[in-house]
Amino acid sequence: MSALLRLGIDAGGTNLRAGVFDEQGSLLWQERHASDFSGLCGRLAPPQALAQVLEALAASIDAALAAQPRVGAVGIGFPGFIDPTTRIVSASPNLPGLHDVDLATPLAVRFGLPVALENDALAAAYGEYRLQPTRSRGLLYLGLGTGVGGGLVLEGRPYAGEHGVAMEAGHLIVVPGGRPCGCGNRGCLEQYASASGVSHHYAESTGERLDAERIASRAVSGDAEALAAFRQAAGWLALGLSHVLKTVDVGDVVVGGGLTRSWELLASHFGEALEQALIPALRGKVRVRPSTAQDRAGMLGAAFLATPDQNRKTP
Ligand SMILES: [Zn+2]
Structure with missing residues (x-):
């Protein structure tokens, strides 16, 4: 059986960028779409804004799984302060007014995959580090x-x-x-x-x-x-x-x-x-x-923060 793949999502900018990587860090698939979350909380009540962010992330995961069914883990780089132990977003410039938000658990439950969440700049740092010769x-x-x-x-x-x-x-x-x-x-x-x-x-x-x-x-x-x-x-x-x-x-x-x-x-x-x-x-x-590397570093770093579930049944 070939190794599982990793999906990295960079949700830090005005675009949501998703990339699927193999174990060597080669990019096999990518997709991006506009997703300016920053204005959401001004237009919507906090629970609706949160639901929209989750839907945008879920749509990215859906697209990646449709293209690459062997994805075994998801990593997300998200702007904000993220508790290193609980992965709860305590505050985010993209979700003003929302505090202590759990983005990872609902997505992990929905897709049956491990979902790692990290600050977007930290994910980019890790991606750049992995790309150093x-x-x-x-x-x-x-x-x-x-x-x-x-x-x-x-x-x-x-x-x-x-x-x-x-x-x-x-x-x-x-x-x-x-x-x-x-x-x-x-x-x-x-x-x-x-x-x-x-x-x-x-x-x-x-x-x-x-x-x-x-x-x-x-x-x-x-x-x-x-x-x-x-x-x-x-x-x-x-x-x-x-x-x-x-x-x-x-x-x-x-x-x-x-x-x-x-x-x-x-x-x-x-x-x-x-x-x-x-x-x-x-x-x-x-x-x-x-x-x-620009865009790629955030996706790559996020992807390699996640640990694939080796027991997952894949097509
Ligand atoms: Zn300041």
Whole structure:
């Protein structure tokens, strides 16, 4: 009998991405569809919003099983704080107003499959780690999108922390009393080093509110204010990352997320600022690269967090 397959679902962005992998990590099937959960709780009562999220995840699992019936385990990367023991989502930016939600158990019962649930950035970190040609002892992943997500792999294992909050690097306070953040604090890194941070920087100097993609195209055409907005974001990213590296001392850092489509606009100042902010013992020793796997890392990491049920009867 051939080995069972794994399904990994990345529910972290505006698309829900599902991929089926074999034991070697080769992608055998994938599907994506738009699934912007973030507005759901504004439109629906919390129980209905939760039901819609579960239905979207179930539809993905259904499609994967129809295409690849030998799927023996499901892993899901979901934004939010996820208890490492119970897998309960204590809070999620995609489900505002909902607390202590169990997504894994209803899906496991419905499909008769083991379902693992992990923070989406941590799943991406683990996927990036598995994709490295040589495995180092640790890897830090930062996802730069609307916010800044983080995930840490230590000694080959994803590290979620005691309460599922480890490596919430986006909420490191870099400007005490600074811009308000969705977490309730002020001056968090994600208000400065994310796509929304770039928009903010640009609006502050020009009075014009544009998304980071528009600002990137202006920067490419030589708009000095647009270039400065990316330079500012790169500086803040370097500062935040230097604090994390001084704390966890990992050798590999992968930066992913939508903003890395403009990595070349961040890279030059980022490299210089990071070297300055690191302690001398770490200078020149940390490998930082933009993700080349992008979408795939989140699915792969989620898939390999799940353990297939070897006793499952498959066609
Ligand atoms: Zn915050």
